[in-house]
Amino acid sequence: MQKIVVVGGGYAGLGAIGPLQKLEEAELVLIEPGTGHQLIPELPEALAKHDSIEHHVVPYERLFTETRVQHIRQYATNIDLTRHSVLLDNGDDVHYDWLILCPGSEPSLPPIPGLRDVAHTLRDASDARGIKDALKYGKDQRVAVIGGGLTGVEVAGMLAHDHDVILVEAFDRLLPALGLGLSQYAYRRLVAAGVTVVMGQKLVRVNPPHIELEKDHFEYDVLIWAGGITPPRWIRQTDLPLDARGYPQADAYGQVLPNVFVAGDLWHVVVDGQEIPATAQLAALAGDFVGNTIVNRITKNNPGPEFRPRLRGMLISLDEGQGVGWVLHGGIPVRGFSARTLKNISFQQYRLKLSKIFDRPWPL
Ligand SMILES: Cc1cc2nc3c(=O)[nH]c(=O)nc-3n(C[C@H](O)[C@H](O)[C@H](O)COP(=O)(O)OP(=O)(O)OC[C@H]3O[C@@H](n4cnc5c(N)ncnc54)[C@H](O)[C@@H]3O)c2cc1C
The missing domain is CATH 3.50.50.60 (FAD/NAD(P)-binding domain)
Incomplete structure (x- = not known):
């Protein structure tokens, strides 16, 4: 039985688990210290006086009950690339056949x-x-x-x-x-x-x-x-090949080593020489892509096409009820109330997608 280990239960990690659930014979392990999936793009809204941060965190228990996902509530601290195991902060280690690293980024x-x-x-x-x-x-x-x-x-x-x-x-x-x-x-x-x-x-x-x-x-x-992000410090302590900024050197499939992949903020995606900004939307697409790539390798020994994300848009909240950004793949500009409404709809669409991935009743 193949053992697939995902590190980090954010946009990319959960995006990867979606297609991996198709592998009925595989063992699925998520290493994630938190108790819930943090909807990070919603956090600026959570700063408003009458909002609550808890509204923007989906408990993992709600997602994983009755699924085959085994949740290990620990931090990954290093990777033994020779023995194919992830080291945890409680001293344990977890063996993998396939590893997907999605621990996000740090300020x-x-x-x-x-x-x-x-x-x-x-x-x-x-x-x-x-x-x-x-x-x-x-x-x-x-x-x-x-x-x-x-x-x-x-x-x-x-x-x-x-x-x-x-x-x-x-x-x-x-x-x-x-x-x-x-x-x-x-x-x-x-x-x-x-x-x-x-x-x-x-x-x-x-x-x-x-x-x-x-x-x-x-x-x-x-x-x-709010001056930018960098790869998590512990990644720099691993023996993974890294670029000058500390990102694992991944190919167009997110693959760093034969059985080690990255997704989310940790995958510095460049398409046709152009760097794609790290967003939740990109992370979810990349996670889903890497999950499917591993399914294809295991079931068909065929990786499928390279990663070419089609971003649906970019929307930014401004002051009360207002926003700005662009939508649709061609980049139609939107501003004001309509931009903010579209942003709120995109938050709901993501929750809906989660409920489908984990076959949970709506609303989550
Ligand atoms: C304030 C703010 C607003 C944003 N707004 C938007 C927006 O409007 N739209 C948009 O598309 N993007 C937005 N982004 C960017 C978006 O949130 C990130 O690009 C996205 O969360 C990256 O997804 P990820 O899965 O790589 O990481 P995350 O979603 O951060 O998930 C990483 C997970 O890994 C876990 N983890 C961390 N370290 C370890 C470890 N050592 N071992 C195990 N698990 C670990 C964490 O607990 C976390 O659950 C925003 C970001 C911020 C900070």
Whole structure:
């Protein structure tokens, strides 16, 4: 019997388990320390005053009951590539015939003086809880958000109603993943919502209660760092072949070694020389792709076509009820209420997909 081990029960890991369930003879093991699947793209919404983080986590028990998925609640800490086993933080090891690594990513915090001592990051539900504990939901509380990409813009927009928010971006525009017109729309909306947007200046020092930029400085009460992601540290301790940024070197099938694959944020996907931004949508597609690739190898000894993701769109929440982005594979721009409505629909579609993958009653 083939033993397939998935590390990480996020978008990619659950996406991979879907097709793997077709292998009736295989043993399916998920190594995942958490008790529930965190719907990370929903976490900025969870920061709103009357929202609750628990609404954005789907308990694994609800998904895996009566399935063949064996959930081991531990962190993977290393991989023994010779003995084909994953080492766990309780000292155990788990043998694999096939391994899919989907542990996501970590916030990348540069060595800016004072930053690490005070900055909140937002990468998982526990980060979101930490931020919510620090928020007072009053206009007299100043929140500084550093980074004008997807996470920073969503967080600034979400907190604008209840806080005095400043958003700092080193480049001269927000949301580089979107076209210029859409990024200018996001800027105008945030400013109209009361956010102070400072672009073209880097954060150089944090000296509480000040953030010092290249030219200006501002006072803050809560500091949120939203300046990018990096592969998990433990991956760098493995003997996997890594690129200069610490990502496993994977081919167009997500394959790193004959029986080791990556998916999700850990797979740095490049198609036709173009880097595809790491998103939940890409992670779910990549997980499903890698799961199917392994099914094909086991059942037909044929990997099928290479990974060419067709992204349905990219939607970013702004201030209350508003959003911006593009939809449909050709990239039709959307903004305002319709963009936010489409984003909310995409959250529901994902939950629906999960209920289908695990044959669970709807709503989850
Ligand atoms: C604030 C924010 C907003 C975002 N908004 C959007 C959005 O609107 N749309 C979009 O498409 N994308 C969005 N993204 C990006 C998206 O969340 C990620 O790209 C996606 O979650 C990556 O999926 P993944 O499966 O690789 O990792 P994750 O979903 O992070 O799952 C990784 C899993 O691995 C587990 N894990 C970690 N380390 C270990 C270990 N050592 N051993 C075992 N398990 C481990 C974790 O507990 C976790 O359950 C957002 C990200 C953030 C931070």
